[in-house]
Amino acid sequence: MKGEASMVTLTIDGRTVQAEEGAMVLDVATENGIFIPTLCAHESVTPYGACRLCLVEVKTANGRERLVTSCLYPVEEGLEVTTDSEKIIRNRQTIIDLLLARCPESTVIQDMARKLGVEESSYPLEDHGNCILCALCVRACQEVVGVSAISLVNRGVEREMAIPFFDDSTACIACGSCSYICPTNAISMEDSDGIRTIRMPNNVTEFEMVPCKVCGNYWMPQKQVEYISKTTGIEPEFFDTCTNCRD
Amino acid sequence: MQNYTVFVPRLVPKKEPFAPGHRACIGCGEALAVRLACKAFPPNTIVANATGCMEVISSQYPMTAWRVPWIHVLFENTAAIASGIEAALKAMARKGLRPDDGTKVVAMGGDGGTSDIGLQALSGALERGHDLLYICFDNEAYMNTGIQRSSATPFGASTTTSPSGIKSIGQKTWKKNMAAIAAAHDIPYVATASHSYPHDLMAKVAKGIAVPGPAYIHILSVCPTGWRSAPDLSIRLGRLAVETGVFPLYEIEDGEYKMSLELPKLRPVEDYLNLQGRFRHLSEDTIKEIQERVVAEYERIKEKTG
Numbered sequence: 001m002k003g004e005a006s007m008v009t010l011t012i013d014g015r016t017v018q019a020e021e022g023a024m025v026l027d028v029a030t031e032n033g034i035f036i037p038t039l040c041a042h043e044s045v046t047p048y049g050a051c052r053l054c055l056v057e058v059k060t061a062n063g064r065e066r067l068v069t070s071c072l073y074p075v076e077e078g079l080e081v082t083t084d085s086e087k088i089i090r091n092r093q094t095i096i097d098l099l100l101a102r103c104p105e106s107t108v109i110q111d112m113a114r115k116l117g118v119e120e121s122s123y124p125l126e127d128h129g130n131c132i133l134c135a136l137c138v139r140a141c142q143e144v145v146g147v148s149a150i151s152l153v154n155r156g157v158e159r160e161m162a163i164p165f166f167d168d169s170t171a172c173i174a175c176g177s178c179s180y181i182c183p184t185n186a187i188s189m190e191d192s193d194g195i196r197t198i199r200m201p202n203n204v205t206e207f208e209m210v211p212c213k214v215c216g217n218y219w220m221p222q223k224q225v226e227y228i229s230k231t232t233g234i235e236p237e238f239f240d241t242c243t244n245c246r247d
Numbered sequence: 248m249q250n251y252t253v254f255v256p257r258l259v260p261k262k263e264p265f266a267p268g269h270r271a272c273i274g275c276g277e278a279l280a281v282r283l284a285c286k287a288f289p290p291n292t293i294v295a296n297a298t299g300c301m302e303v304i305s306s307q308y309p310m311t312a313w314r315v316p317w318i319h320v321l322f323e324n325t326a327a328i329a330s331g332i333e334a335a336l337k338a339m340a341r342k343g344l345r346p347d348d349g350t351k352v353v354a355m356g357g358d359g360g361t362s363d364i365g366l367q368a369l370s371g372a373l374e375r376g377h378d379l380l381y382i383c384f385d386n387e388a389y390m391n392t393g394i395q396r397s398s399a400t401p402f403g404a405s406t407t408t409s410p411s412g413i414k415s416i417g418q419k420t421w422k423k424n425m426a427a428i429a430a431a432h433d434i435p436y437v438a439t440a441s442h443s444y445p446h447d448l449m450a451k452v453a454k455g456i457a458v459p460g461p462a463y464i465h466i467l468s469v470c471p472t473g474w475r476s477a478p479d480l481s482i483r484l485g486r487l488a489v490e491t492g493v494f495p496l497y498e499i500e501d502g503e504y505k506m507s508l509e510l511p512k513l514r515p516v517e518d519y520l521n522l523q524g525r526f527r528h529l530s531e532d533t534i535k536e537i538q539e540r541v542v543a544e545y546e547r548i549k550e551k552t553g
Contacts, residue, residue: 030290033290033291035348042258043260043261044257044258044261140258144257173253175251175252175253175254175255176249176250176251176255177254177258179249180249180251180255180258180446181258189249189251190249191249191250192509215514217490217511219250220252224252224253228253243483244483244486244487244490
């Protein structure tokens with residue numbers, strides 16, 4: 001329960017703040033109005049530390065100093081956090097520089113780069129679409145939706161986000177959570193003429209939609225009807241009429 | 248617009264800058280619209296709120312529902328005060344009194360505060376090019392004082408100052424097109440939204456705040472009290488307003504029109520009108536007249552999207 005959790009005191013950029021034990025430095029800083037850039041943090045899924053932009057310098061009560069990703073570093077008593085030292089700014093610039101080289105077309109990355117003081121990438125430009133491999137989509141599909149229809153495959157430079165074998169969308173229920181949560185708009189979802197199309201960086205999948213018996217508008221993917229009736233026990237016929245046409 | 252349902256609502260921001268426990272009526276669409284809009288605000292946002300339902304229900308002394316810096320202003324000067332705040336932030340940053348931390352300014356008003364009383368201040372703010380977002384929560388009459396007609400009240404609606412009767416069909420004029428008036432100022436972003444399409448609404452508010460320069464968003468907010476509709480139909484009415492073409496959802500970015508929702512065919516307006524007591528008296532001829540006008544207006548906007 002709130003209020004019962006033990007509180008710890010730490011300093012962020014010289015400011016003394018109180019935080020609940022177990023909270024991550026990034027969340028505490030944001031709550032206190034201190035800006036730390038990030039692309040891969042989301043309150044609905046577990047932190048992952050993929051984009052590395054939220055680097056901060058910490059000094060523990062024992063005097064140990066190092067650079068850590070603040071989205072994964074829990075607060076502790078007497079911790080001293082610095083978010084804007086010369087070293088951090090330089091490190092963040094290198095990271096966003098690399099991301100910009102990977103996704104030169106992404107407006108989100110371009111904006112973030114400008115914000116961090118990088119106008120142009122100093123590395124050879126590549127073309128990987130807009131995906132920065134932050135795994136937000138994978139985490140949302142696993143933790144929030146619970147179907148794990150997508151995952152990150154391969155290692156190192158060949159790593160990419162994909163559905164099983166790049167073409168098996170059996171587990172996907174076409175909910176679009178991956179498209180919604182993607183920070184760089186690498187995944188899109190579009191409904192047209194009774195077909196829902198979900199475009200991923202290396203795959204395009206089409207899903208059939210169910211039309212409403214009364215008004216005729218396509219309103220829900222067939223896969224979702226099956227999934228919901230399977231998990232809740234509601235008859236599939238219930239989804240024959242859309243929410244606007246029900247009594 | 249993406250039709251996000253089932254699991255996506257679990258991914259929207261959990262913070263509630265517009266706190267629950269306020270005193271809006273049961274089924275209030277406007278309170279829902281404000282709540283959704285506030286979720287889309289960046290961390291540092293100042294709100295200037297005109298007199299109206301939202302101010303009355305959210306701030307009875309000594310309580311408040313606002314977890315963001317919020318100022319209650321008069322009907323007529325919402326946009327002027329918001330421009331003042333924005334100008335002050337800029338001036339203080341210039342003089343080094345305050346760091347330029349990207350604090351955003353949002354002005355909010357009802358349809359009365361926007362299209363009637365506050366129109367000249369709004370026009371001034373848009374023309375001067377202040378970096379602010381103006382949101383109009385349009386429930387189509389002065390609901391908080393007892394359902395008096397405004398210039399945003401639709402044709403045929405019965406209100407206390409445009410009552411229906413033997414010699415009157417209710418409101419005799421058509422709804423003022425505020426989005427077009429805002430767009431006529433050549434501002435970077437104008438949009439219409441509805442609380443029944445929550446993800447679209449949040450995306451539009453976030454976009455409106457992010458664009459440099461003035462932005463205007465017109466949100467149709469269902470009012471069960473004033474529309475004489477059942478409170479459990481608020482969401483459906485919002486959707487029907489869009490699907491019948493009565494309130495099309497579109498964006499105008501730098502003068503370019505873009506439909507937010509492609510509708511293969513429009514529903515008949517009866518679907519929307521029949522659920523509301525304020526249209527109960529309408530004759531078939533009047534409904535036909537409304538239907539023709541709605542289709543013509545819809546086609547006109549669609550043509551602009553080209």
